[in-house]
Amino acid sequence: MLQVSYIRDNREQVLERLAVKNFKQPELVDEVIGLDEKRRQTQNQLDTVSSQSNAAAKQIGELMRTGKKDEAEAIKANTGKWKEEGKQLGEQLAALEAELQDKLVLLPNLPHSSVPKGITPEENEVVLENGSIPELPANALPHWELAAKYNLIDFELGVKITGAGFPVYKNKGAKLQRALINFFIDEAEKAGYSEVSVPLMVNAASGFGTGQLPDKEGQMYHVGVDDLYLIPTAEVPVTNLYRDVILKGEELPVKNCGHTPCFRREAGSYGAHVRGLNRLHQFDKVEIVQVVHPDKSYDVLEDMSAHVQSLLQKLGLPYRVLRLCGGDMGFTSALTYDMETWSAAQQRWLEVSSVSNFETFQSNRLKLRFRNAEGKTQLAHTLNGSALALPRIVATLLENNQTDKGIKVPEALVPYTKFEWID
């Protein structure tokens, strides 16, 4: 959520930035400014009335105590008017605040100055490519066939017990999951992130804090009886650990990592591109989250990007880094890098990580602040990234490393899998 005071003071810039994100309702900006103006006026009036009636109440108390009942009664006569006025103004103020809030949550985060204009994923900017694209023999198989061939993943069994998009991992397929999770967590800890293990369901306040609600309501599984949401990413519970928190300056940066399953309804996604592990309703992911000083957040974003890349390098996967264009960016992000690995059998890039700086967009909702050098509270910047999401990593590992003898496990992973070949 953008800060009203910022919008008020930087109207032109806000409009210009929103245009980069291809935002369709620029008129909201002026509506917000107008509502805020009214809101402030109304509060001013209400404060004045409250001030008067507070003073009167105090006076009455004083008079009562000193036994001047008549004078007290005389003042009482005025209070009815203030009370009525105060009530009306209070209702107006509440209505204005609600309306302002409703408009405010519709405004996406402002993109950073380095974000390229554009609408479609084709307009994302390729920042770099790394690693060599493997040449596979003509009889190379896509991962879903490899998974069946080596008895690693049973998609049909998942359909039976739950539904499409909930695969059952078996044998070395299951062990590969655990190995990757442990590898990713260990690497994150080496990079200074401390591990947290968090609830997989969150309340609505948490969903709002990180921006999933009200925007992406339909993408989350909702447990109606208890009004809880299954997390779409560890970002939600981990970042919300710091909701309503004022950190001391020296507590920054906060660096957390955590593994969780992620649940996504992915309503409306069907077709060839979602075969196998390409798009699931439940998958495992290790997430890295940082809460940092605003001056540092863009350096930290580069660090996080580098960390994710180091994982891909250690796994020997060819990858590229994209700087997302305005139109392809998420609602809450100011700058996002996507990491994609090359799926050799499918002959296409698969997104395996997304690293974003949210600046104060989340912290404003979360009320996540720190005490700055002047001792004042200030909104912190939040960032997060996948490091990494498992399914597409598994897909590319299986596809790219397939040989006549079986699938070669990357060296860095062998200490975790305790086997070198899937055969």
Added chain:
RNA sequence: GGAGAGGUGUCUGAGUGGUCGAAAGAGCACGCCUGGAAAGUGUGUAUACGCCAAAAGUGUAUCGAGGGUUCGAAUCCCUCCCUCUCCGCCA
């Protein structure tokens, strides 16, 4: 799920209608004291929104949340949420 107790500031905890944004203690910050520290001692120590160019200052709101009674609510009433204890169930 049943019964009971309770939600006050960073923490402990007092406060049952006005002098309460809130005692006291602890913690923390700064100062004095000290060769240095401890002890002692003094001062300060919530957040948000508004007014003000801004600092200073000042107004308003906030004692789990929302509503009500009242000139006036942390305190009385109603609804909801949450926590704890005991019992039941249980990985």
